Amino acid sequence: MRRHNAWFHLLTLAVAGASFSGALQARGSGGLAADGVGKAQHPAEMVLLNGTVYTLDRRHPWAQAVAISHGKIVYVGTTLEAKSYAGPQTRVVDLKQATLLPGIIDSHIHPAQGEFYIRRACDVHSSTLDELYSRVKHCAETAPAGEWVVAFGWTAVPDEPIALARLDALVPDRKLLVIAGDSHTAWVNSKLLNDFKVTRDTLDPAGGSIERDARTHEPTGVLHDAAAWPVINAAQTGSAYGGPAEQMFARALPYLNTLGITSILDALVTDEMEEGYHALDTEGKLTMNVSLAFMVKADNYRTEIPRIAAKRAKQTPHTRIDFIKVFADGNLEDNLADMLPVKGKPDFATHGYFTQQQMNDVVRLAEQYGLSVFVHSIGDGAAREVLDAVDAARKRGPCPRCRHTITHLCWVAPSDLPRFRQLHVLANIQEGWLAPRAFGGPPGYDYVKDMAQGPLGPQVAMPLFPYRQIQRAGARLSAGSDWFFTDENPWHDIEAGATSRDPGAVDETPMLPDQTLDVESLLRASTINAAYQLYAEKQTGSIEIGKQADLVVIDRNILKVPVDEIHKTQVLMTIFEGRELPR
Numbered sequence: 205m206r207r208h209n210a211w212f213h214l215l216t217l218a219v220a221g222a223s224f225s226g227a228l229q230a231r232g233s234g235g236l237a238a239d240g241v242g243k244a245q246h247p248a249e250m251v252l253l254n255g256t257v258y259t260l261d262r263r264h265p266w267a268q269a270v271a272i273s274h275g276k277i278v279y280v281g282t283t284l285e286a287k288s289y290a291g292p293q294t295r296v297v298d299l300k301q302a303t304l305l306p307g308i309i310d311s312h313i314h315p316a317q318g319e320f321y322i323r324r325a326c327d328v329h330s331s332t333l334d335e336l337y338s339r340v341k342h343c344a345e346t347a348p349a350g351e352w353v354v355a356f357g358w359t360a361v362p363d364e365p366i367a368l369a370r371l372d373a374l375v376p377d378r379k380l381l382v383i384a385g386d387s388h389t390a391w392v393n394s395k396l397l398n399d400f401k402v403t404r405d406t407l408d409p410a411g412g413s414i415e416r417d418a419r420t421h422e423p424t425g426v427l428h429d430a431a432a433w434p435v436i437n438a439a440q441t442g443s444a445y446g447g448p449a450e451q452m453f454a455r456a457l458p459y460l461n462t463l464g465i466t467s468i469l470d471a472l473v474t475d476e477m478e479e480g481y482h483a484l485d486t487e488g489k490l491t492m493n494v495s496l497a498f499m500v501k502a503d504n505y506r507t508e509i510p511r512i513a514a515k516r517a518k519q520t521p522h523t524r525i526d527f528i529k530v531f532a533d534g535n536l537e538d539n540l541a542d543m544l545p546v547k548g549k550p551d552f553a554t555h556g557y558f559t560q561q562q563m564n565d566v567v568r569l570a571e572q573y574g575l576s577v578f579v580h581s582i583g584d585g586a587a588r589e590v591l592d593a594v595d596a597a598r599k600r601g602p603c604p605r606c607r608h609t610i611t612h613l614c615w616v617a618p619s620d621l622p623r624f625r626q627l628h629v630l631a632n633i634q635e636g637w638l639a640p641r642a643f644g645g646p647p648g649y650d651y652v653k654d655m656a657q658g659p660l661g662p663q664v665a666m667p668l669f670p671y672r673q674i675q676r677a678g679a680r681l682s683a684g685s686d687w688f689f690t691d692e693n694p695w696h697d698i699e700a701g702a703t704s705r706d707p708g709a710v711d712e713t714p715m716l717p718d719q720t721l722d723v724e725s726l727l728r729a730s731t732i733n734a735a736y737q738l739y740a741e742k743q744t745g746s747i748e749i750g751k752q753a754d755l756v757v758i759d760r761n762i763l764k765v766p767v768d769e770i771h772k773t774q775v776l777m778t779i780f781e782g783r784e785l786p787r
């Protein structure tokens with residue numbers, strides 16, 4: 205039996221023109237040695253040499269080379285030692301000093317909606333109404349064969365509504381659906397109103413509303429939330445822009461792979477989507493690990509939590525269920541965020557979607573079924589409600605396997621900041637939201653200033669996205685893009701999180717300079733910390749012997765280049781379980 209436990213202490217190693225000081229570790233393969241045979245008899249399938257390897261393993265952060273066998277990392281260390289893992293059949297990749305990182309883990313993403321809204325629907329992001337109409341016209345001219353014209357990305361201009369008559373003039377005889385950038389509102393033409401039998405006599409559905417002309421009470425073509433869902437769903441499943449979930453994933457996931465992503469949390473999964481993931485995995489076509497979060501609501505969690513837990517018995521090799529998705533509140537712009545009272549302005553206090561008792565019950569029941577909660581929380585009241593619910597659960601007893609996570613965290617009360625660490629609650633950040641562009645509007649648009657001037661001013665005066673404060677208070681940060689809503693490109697998001705500017709906008713004034721994070725922390729949030737959130741830190745998230753070979757090769761060392769160049773990062777190679785994925 206042969207074991208390599210040699211340690212090479214290289215004081216100075218020149219990599220990519222820079223010098224790193226410190227110990228560089230090289231260790232042999234425990235896995236191969238366990239078979240009683242050494243590397244000479246069983247060479248690695250792939251060896252990556254001459255790289256700038258950042259491992260995310262705090263004990264041995266830098267290396268030059270990695271060897272992979274049976275989908276796992278069997279060696280991390282020097283090029284010299286790694287060469288001895290190569291046999292005649294081994295694929296040897298000379299990285300030529302390119303940077304090798306663990307595969308990116310997006311721990312809050314919506315791939316099916318990203319595929320439908322962003323990659324397939326016609327883009328109508330515009331800053332004026334005239335621009336919007338001209339884009340809709342272009343969409344109609346270039347629409348795929350079929351009866352639908354589907355567009356996405358309009359951010360409404362206050363006091364200047366879209367005119368139904370103008371939409372009808374642009375698209376008189378086909379179905380026209382324009383979806384808002386946040387997906388909460390849809391504008392439809394008269395053809396769609398007729399097809400869906402939306403008339404002056406149609407009642408508003410629960411959780412949604414139909415806008416009506418003040419004088420005639422006729423629908424204006426503007427549908428909010430539950431009123432818009434049937435139309436959006438019909439377009440997603442029945443138009444040339446959409447398709448069955450499996451087909452959407454079959455397109456979206458390889459695209460995400462090309463950005464370096466090898467694991468995700470799909471933060472809002474339906475039964476149909478679950479089937480889509482399972483079908484792909486059964487066919488051997490699922491090229492990432494997928495954690496599935498099904499939603500529960502205040503009126504169904506008692507039956508949904510057991511139903512979701514029961515699904516775990518039939519998961520496929522690359523899918524797992526550890527979370528329930530909970531919307532503690534809605535969005536601030538719609539006045540649905542759960543905000544604590546603002547000093548001197550008690551009227552600003554609003555309510556979320558759960559009572560404290562219900563939230564306590566959700567956490568208790570989730571834990572009872574071995575699940576953690578993944579909670580959408582915008583207002584500071586929502587965050588407190590979740591922390592209080594976890595606190596109540598901990599008073600009943602410890603939960604070592606819990607990975608309760610709160611996502612978004614637009615506002616957090618200062619007194620709640622230390623509670624993330626105390627209660628072992630993860631903070632799932634969207635660092636891309638620190639850039640103004642995340643919220644639409646023309647170039648240079650400052651979301652925070654804009655909100656502060658409106659009725660939301662008192663809330664905005666409190667730190668918005670207090671990500672740095674949460675980190676300083678000792679919380680474990682994991683990161684997710686929240687694509688479709690915001691940019692899925694992790695290199696754009698890391699730059700935005702480090703600069704609070706739109707990627708590449710070097711002259712822009714940072715929107716929230718006090719909340720930016722260092723690049724290493726952001727990378728950690730998108731790799732090993734996200735792996736921890738997803739119960740996968742023993743399998744992936746860092747470059748360590750014995751872990752799955754989920755890796756990404758990029759053209760620059762993002763820890764060394766100027767931060768405003770990170771968005772230019774090109775992915776040269778994505779490896780999932782030791783297999784290079786197509787580009």
Ligand SMILES: [Zn+2]
Nearest residue numbers: 312314471686
């Ligand atoms: Zn989301």
